[in-house]
Amino acid sequence: MRRDTVRRLPRGLRRLPKSGLVGAVLVAIVMGIALFGRLVTPHPAAQIVGAPYLGPGGGHPLGTDFLGRDLLSRVLAGGLTVVGLSAIATLAAYLVGATIGMLAAYVGGLTDALAMRSMDVLLAFPPFLFLLVLASGGGPGPITAVIGVAVIQIPGVARVIRAAAQEVAVRSYVEAAVARGESTQYVLSREIFPNIVSTVVADGGPRYTGSILLTAGLTFLGLGLQPPAADWALMISENRDGLTFAPLGVLVPALLIMLLTIGVNLLGDGIARSLGLSRSGELVES
Amino acid sequence: MTPVLAVSGLEVRLDNGIIVIDEIEFELRRGEILGLVGESGSGKTTTGLAMLGYARPGVQICSGSVQVLGNEMLGEPQEAIQRIRRDLIAYVPQDAAVSLNPSVRVGAQVSAILRARGERGPFEDRVRSVFERVELPASEDFMRRFPHQLSGGQQQRVSLAVALVREPAIVVLDEPTTGLDVITQDRILREIRRLRDETGAAMLYVSHDLATVSALADRIAVMYAGRIVEMGSTESLLGRPRHPYTHGLISAIPDTTPGLTLRGIGGVAVGAGERAAGCSFVARCFLATSQCREEAQEPAHPTAGTMVRCFEWKRTPPITISRNDERLRPVAAEEAWLAVSHLQAVHRTRAGIVVAAYDVSFSIGPRRSLALVGQSGSGKTTIARCIAGLHVPSGGQISWRGALIPAKARDRSRAVRRDIQIVFQNPYESLNPRRVIGAQIARPARQLRGLGRADAQRDVALLLDRVRLPARIATRYPAELSGGERQRVAIARALAAAPKLLICDEVTSALDVSVQAAVIELLMELCAELDLSLLFISHDLGVVASVADEALVLEKGRVKEHGPVASLLRDPRADYTRELLAAAPKLPESVRAKGAP
Numbered sequence: 001m002r003r004d005t006v007r008r009l010p011r012g013l014r015r016l017p018k019s020g021l022v023g024a025v026l027v028a029i030v031m032g033i034a035l036f037g038r039l040v041t042p043h044p045a046a047q048i049v050g051a052p053y054l055g056p057g058g059g060h061p062l063g064t065d066f067l068g069r070d071l072l073s074r075v076l077a078g079g080l081t082v083v084g085l086s087a088i089a090t091l092a093a094y095l096v097g098a099t100i101g102m103l104a105a106y107v108g109g110l111t112d113a114l115a116m117r118s119m120d121v122l123l124a125f126p127p128f129l130f131l132l133v134l135a136s137g138g139g140p141g142p143i144t145a146v147i148g149v150a151v152i153q154i155p156g157v158a159r160v161i162r163a164a165a166q167e168v169a170v171r172s173y174v175e176a177a178v179a180r181g182e183s184t185q186y187v188l189s190r191e192i193f194p195n196i197v198s199t200v201v202a203d204g205g206p207r208y209t210g211s212i213l214l215t216a217g218l219t220f221l222g223l224g225l226q227p228p229a230a231d232w233a234l235m236i237s238e239n240r241d242g243l244t245f246a247p248l249g250v251l252v253p254a255l256l257i258m259l260l261t262i263g264v265n266l267l268g269d270g271i272a273r274s275l276g277l278s279r280s281g282e283l284v285e286s
Numbered sequence: 287m288t289p290v291l292a293v294s295g296l297e298v299r300l301d302n303g304i305i306v307i308d309e310i311e312f313e314l315r316r317g318e319i320l321g322l323v324g325e326s327g328s329g330k331t332t333t334g335l336a337m338l339g340y341a342r343p344g345v346q347i348c349s350g351s352v353q354v355l356g357n358e359m360l361g362e363p364q365e366a367i368q369r370i371r372r373d374l375i376a377y378v379p380q381d382a383a384v385s386l387n388p389s390v391r392v393g394a395q396v397s398a399i400l401r402a403r404g405e406r407g408p409f410e411d412r413v414r415s416v417f418e419r420v421e422l423p424a425s426e427d428f429m430r431r432f433p434h435q436l437s438g439g440q441q442q443r444v445s446l447a448v449a450l451v452r453e454p455a456i457v458v459l460d461e462p463t464t465g466l467d468v469i470t471q472d473r474i475l476r477e478i479r480r481l482r483d484e485t486g487a488a489m490l491y492v493s494h495d496l497a498t499v500s501a502l503a504d505r506i507a508v509m510y511a512g513r514i515v516e517m518g519s520t521e522s523l524l525g526r527p528r529h530p531y532t533h534g535l536i537s538a539i540p541d542t543t544p545g546l547t548l549r550g551i552g553g554v555a556v557g558a559g560e561r562a563a564g565c566s567f568v569a570r571c572f573l574a575t576s577q578c579r580e581e582a583q584e585p586a587h588p589t590a591g592t593m594v595r596c597f598e599w600k601r602t603p604p605i606t607i608s609r610n611d612e613r614l615r616p617v618a619a620e621e622a623w624l625a626v627s628h629l630q631a632v633h634r635t636r637a638g639i640v641v642a643a644y645d646v647s648f649s650i651g652p653r654r655s656l657a658l659v660g661q662s663g664s665g666k667t668t669i670a671r672c673i674a675g676l677h678v679p680s681g682g683q684i685s686w687r688g689a690l691i692p693a694k695a696r697d698r699s700r701a702v703r704r705d706i707q708i709v710f711q712n713p714y715e716s717l718n719p720r721r722v723i724g725a726q727i728a729r730p731a732r733q734l735r736g737l738g739r740a741d742a743q744r745d746v747a748l749l750l751d752r753v754r755l756p757a758r759i760a761t762r763y764p765a766e767l768s769g770g771e772r773q774r775v776a777i778a779r780a781l782a783a784a785p786k787l788l789i790c791d792e793v794t795s796a797l798d799v800s801v802q803a804a805v806i807e808l809l810m811e812l813c814a815e816l817d818l819s820l821l822f823i824s825h826d827l828g829v830v831a832s833v834a835d836e837a838l839v840l841e842k843g844r845v846k847e848h849g850p851v852a853s854l855l856r857d858p859r860a861d862y863t864r865e866l867l868a869a870a871p872k873l874p875e876s877v878r879a880k881g882a883p
Contacts, residue, residue, distance in 0.1 A: 172710035173718040173726075176779065179674045180730055181696045181703045194720035 020270015026263025030256055034079025041073035045230040053246035062248045065239050075252050078230035082257065085142055085224070086211035089149035093207070096150070097157025098200070102188045104158070105165035106174075116162065119155035127152045127214065128221075135223040145224040149214045153207060164199040168192050198272050205268020209261040216257055232257055288356075289313035290455050290488045291337065291375075296350030298332050298341060305561065306332050306345055307512040311585075314456065319482060319489040321503030321520070323496050323535075325798035327557050329512040331380075334458045334492040336360075338377055339367045355455055372403055376449035380461040382441035386433040392444045393417075393429025396451050403452065416451045419484070420444075420477060439470035443477070450481065460492045467661040467825070472869035475502055494798065497539050497828075497871035500524055505591075508532050511556040511566035518592035524873060528588055528599040530571045536605055538803035540828025541872050544852040545609045548832050550804025554768050565596070573598040622649035623687055623819055624673065624706075624787055630681035631668050631843075642668035643679070644843045648836075650787065655813065655820035657834035657851070659827060659866070665843035666823045667711075670791045673821065674708040686787075704734040707780035711792035713772035717764040723750075723775050724760030730783040742782075749778040753808060770801035774808065781812070787819045788812075794829060806833060827870045831855055839863045 016024065042059075043049050047069060054064040062071035104115040131148045138144045168174065174191050182191075216233035218224040225231045227238070232253035239249030296310035307329035314320050324330040332345065339359035341347050352359040354374050359367055371377075379385040386395060396416060397409035414424040420443040422428065433441055442462055449457055459478065463471040479502060482489055493499050499506055500520055507517040508531065516529040527533045534551040553570035562568065565578045575598065583595045596602070631643040642665035650656045658666040671677035673684060675695025684691055691702050707730075710716040717726060727749055728742040737745065747757045753774040764772055773793055780788060790809065794802035806829065813820055822833050830837055830851060837854055839847040839862060847860040858864045 172712060172716035172776075175676055175710065176708070176716065176776075179676055179695045179703070179708055180733055180783070181698065181700070182733065190721075191718055195718065197720075 015274040016270045017273060019266050020274065023263045023266025023268075023270055026259050027267050030079070030260040030263060031083060033076060033256065034083040037076030037079055041070075041076045043070040043073045045069065045073050045077035046228045053242040053249070055246060056248065062252060063246055065235065065249045066242055071249055071252070074230040074235060075232070075256070078232045078235060078253065079256065081142065081225050081229070081231045082212060082216055082219075082233055083260065085146055086149065086208065086215040089146045089215065090153065090204070090208045090211045092146065092150040093153035093157050093211075094200070094204070097154040098161045098193075099188075100154070101158040101161030101163075102165045102192055102196075103184075105162045106169045106184065106188060106192060112162075115158070119158050122151070123155040125152075128217070131214075131218055131223060132221075135218075140223045140226065142225055145215055145218050148218065149211050152214060153211060157203070157207065160199065160203050161196065164196040165192050168195045171195075201268055202272035203268075205265045208264050208268075212257060212261055212264075289315050290355055291490070292351070292353045293337070294351050296333070296336055296352065297348045298329075298336060298345055299348050300345055305512060307336075307509075309513055310336075310350065312507055312514065312517060314488045314490060316455070316488055317482060317486045318505065319479075319491055319503045321499030321506040322490060322492045322509060323494070323499050323506055324509035325494055325555055325800060327511075327555055328509040330492045330494075330509050331460055333509070334460050334490060335377075337456070337458050337490060338371055338375055373452065374454055375456040375458065376452060376454040378445050378449045378457060378459045378462050380464055382445040382462075383433070383438065386441060386444060386448075388433055391430050391432060392436065395433075395444065396447050399448055399451055412451065413447075416447045419450065419481065420447045422447065437470075438466050439474060442466065442470075442474055446474075446477070446481070450485065450487075453485065454487060456488045456490070458490045458492070461494065462491075463498065464494070468827075468869040468871070469661070469865060471498070471871070478502065495871060496524075496535055496799065497541075497873055500873050501871060508535070511561055513566070513595060514593070515567065515596070516592075516594045518589075518594075521874075522589070522592060526604060528592070528594040528602050529567075529596050530573050530598070530602055531567050533602050533605065534570070534800055536873065537607075538800045539873060540803075540826060540832060542827050542831050542855050542867060542870055543607075543609070544831050544855050546832045547608045547810075548803035548806050550802070550807050551800035552804060554771070555798070555800075573601050621688075622651050624821070625649040625685045626669075626673065626682070627685075628682040629669065629672060629679055629684065631665065631672055631677060631679045633668070641665075641843045643672070646682070646838075646840075646843075646845055648838055648848065650819050650821060652786075652819055653813070653817050654836065655822055655834045657822040657824060657830040657837040658840060659824060659830050659837050660840035661825055661866075663842065664840040666825075666840050667791055668843075669840075670708065670789050670821065670823050674706060674789055675703070676708075700734060704783045705786040706789065707783050707785035707787070708789040708791065709773070709776050709780050709793050712796055713769045713776065714796070716776045717772055717779075719764050722761050722763060723767075727760070727775065727779050727782050730779060734783045745782060746778075749781055750775075752781065752812070753778045768801075770797055770805060773797065773805055777805075777808070777812070781816070785818065787821060789821045789823070791823045792825070795825065802829070809833070827855070827866055828872065839866070 048067055049070050050060065050064050050068050052064060052066050052068045054060060056063045060070050060072065062075065065071050065074060100115050100119070104112040130152060134148045135144050169192060174187060177187050177191050215224060219231055219233035220237040222237070225234055227234065235253045236250050243250050291314035294311045297308040298306045300306060310333055312320065322330050322333060335341060336347055337352055339352065347360055350360060354370050357370050359370060393413050396413045400409050400412065413429065417424040417429070422440060422443050433444070436444065445462070463474050466474065475498065491499060491503055503520050505517065505519050506523045507514045508529065509515065510531050516523060516527065516532045523532065524536060527536055537549040538551060540548060551570050556566045562579065563582070564580050565583055568574045568578045571578065577597055583597060585593045585595050586599060587593055588599060626649065627647045629643050629646040633640045633642050646669060648656060658669060660666045668677055672679045675693065675698055678693045686702055686705065692698050695703060724746045727746045731737045731742040731745045746760050750757050750759060755771060755774050759767070767775065794805050797805060809820070810833065812818060822830065824830050834851050836849065837851045838845055839860060841862050846862040847854060847858065854863060855867065858867055
């Protein structure tokens with residue numbers, strides 16, 4: 001990101017609309033649990049401390065899971081993987097997808113056609129089928145999950161970025177750079193990218209949400225993280241047999257994932273709006 | 287005779303209390319055309335809409351009175367106002383392409399008005415007669431067309447038909463010809479005049495273009511910063527302006543007099559909420575005194591029927607014109623720097639191939655300026671883009687200082703890229719909104735001249751000074767600048783490469799007249815100081831007349847005429863040039879003649 005753009009960010013955060021603030025608080029809470037929860041677990045996450053499916057009480061505020069492990073400890077320890085893996089996957093998707101999208105928009109012609117048609121092919125695969133095939137080839141595990149989720153996200157990112165970049169690529173300041181003989185890399189990183197940041201931020205929220213859900217789904221199906229690791233999605237899968245008599249084992253991790261996705265969406269929209277960007281990329285006074 | 291429209295004490299504010307227009311006062315008589323002239327942000331459109339008792343979202347009509355044939359428009363119940371709008375006063379908006387409903391056939395759009403008035407059909411005959419009146423084909427087939435199937439001029443005529451079918455007593459026209467080419471504009475203006483004569487409707491003609499208004503209006507009101515600063519009959523206002531702003535506007539209007547020196551008004555127009563206690567024009571005024579700064583101006587009436595809002599109106603000098611005859615003298619043929627021969631260029635669209643340039647040849651020598659003149663679609667911009675290396679020609683050659691140069695900018699040598707610089711049309715798109723001004727000006731100096739960071743920074747200050755901008759602007763973002771300032775920055779960015787040829791693609795067409803003149807003044811000075819050659823692209827023969835030595839008149843990619851500007855304007859050979867010249871808006875002969883030395 002350009003220095004100028006970065007300098008505007010704090011100013012933007014200060015002007016966050018209310019819905020964005022709610023999102024920021026939600027994200028902060030869930031992220032806080034995910035990042036620092038592991039430091040304050042009352043019991044080791046993998047230690048069996050009592051009977052399975054105990055209700056809340058007796059030193060276990062949320063009860064125990066299907067093996068009799070402390071649920072609170074597992075919730076506190078199990079966030080990092082969902083939050084972290086999907087973040088890495090989303091970033092990877094942007095790195096590749098944004099480059100493809102901007103190149104397609106700026107260079108145009110055959111490059112554009114080739115890049116976008118191959119994106120269409122990727123888009124045509126049902127995501128979970130693709131992940132299943134990948135997992136059966138590469139074996140289940142966090143790396144497979146990250147690569148799989150990133151690849152699924154790339155075409156969507158590339159399309160959105162291309163549409164935004166196409167509008168910017170015909171502006172006179174880009175033409176001025178072309179007439180000066182600037183390199184493609186310079187034009188993309190200095191002239192085009194800073195002017196589509198608002199799109200990236202607005203698109204990033206739902207995109208990250210998608211990654212969280214995909215990662216969680218993958219883990220739920222047993223293709224991501226493997227037991228006995230503590231992980232929110234894995235917990236939902238493990239404890240679903242006890243849903244009727246010890247529902248907290250499923251509801252708490254599910255609620256946390258839900259709050260995170262809602263928070264990320266609200267925050268992303270809020271930032272995009274408070275950056276004060278109209279669609280043309282002009283700064284609007286507010 | 288009582289006026290059909292009487293406005294007094296009209297005041298409109300933004301929702302946050304900032305005044306947009308105030309103390310608006312005028313009358314309109316039957317069959318009279320009043321031109322309401324002002325530059326962008328002067329409040330002219332707000333005034334026009336207030337005549338219909340309407341204010342755009344975000345603004346409110348606060349006080350005053352607007353009477354249409356004795357009916358008050360302000361503060362009355364909605365139904366009463368709507369009845370007046372339906373029966374007595376019509377509005378013709380600026381952009382017909384946007385204001386017509388794209389999914390309704392044009393005949394139906396006109397009859398919808400009659401239906402809304404509660405009249406019973408069939409309406410065919412009346413629609414046909416109003417189409418005839420605005421000189422549109424009144425055939426069944428034409429009325430069944432959709433707006434997008436019509437040309438810009440025809441769309442504007444449909445707009446007029448919608449306004450006129452109800453036979454209103456008053457028509458408010460808001461820049462009805464802006465965006466149309468000069469020939470179409472000229473026809474629409476004739477039309478409006480004829481319709482006024484036939485129907486006896488009173489018209490309020492809102493425009494930024496004093497030259498256009500002068501050909502049409504009986505009286506003119508000049509607005510600045512939300513107030514009418516001068517009003518009078520067209521003849522007296524143009525012949526003997528009494529407000530320094532009017533004086534400046536008239537001096538800034540391009541005319542097809544060869545070699546005319548345009549004079550711009552310095553400074554930046556005052557926006558809403560920036561008004562001072564005294565006169566709003568004081569910062570740009572050459573007659574300003576301390577009294578002007580502190581006290582509000584009451585309207586003065588130099589003669590019956592004229593009004594001026596200025597303490598110093600008696601000191602406003604008559605209009606004088608100056609010519610730069612130096613430039614009109616033929617120059618001995620020198621070696622050409624830029625030589626374009628048999629250039630061909632096309633655009634590939636879904637509809638097929640459009641020829642943008644067909645066998646175009648010309649050359650530009652050192653310190654000479656050549657203009658490409660033509661309407662939109664004439665290919666002038668494409669030719670400029672070919673020379674700048676942004677469009678690959680399909681045939682012909684371009685050479686620079688004797689050597690052929692590659693088609694694409696990136697294949698050209700650094701020296702060529704440095705020598706040829708381009709300034710673009712739209713000031714709002716020509717600067718990167720995400721980078722500070724200083725960085726944008728420094729970049730060409732570093733990249734094309736290989737200057738270090740410190741040297742480039744020093745250059746930025748020099749260049750800003752050269753384009754008459756304060757050095758502190760270097761740390762600002764483009765959004766903080768006005769259109770005219772942005773265009774100066776774009777010129778500074780081009781100059782940072784230390785070019786030999788400057789391509790100016792319609793650089794002033796998005797600017798107000800007074801700012802346009804100032805930018806042209808600047809360009810002329812820069813060319814002289816820095817020994818630049820100039821390739822000037824414009825649709826405006828008036829601007830070309832005061833900028834170029836030589837001109838190429840283009841129509842649909844073909845050269846219609848090529849020669850020295852002076853002879854081309856005095857004695858045009860091609861019919862097309864003659865047509866363009868006749869249609870170009872200009873001030874009445876008397877104004878320039880009176881001022882001639």
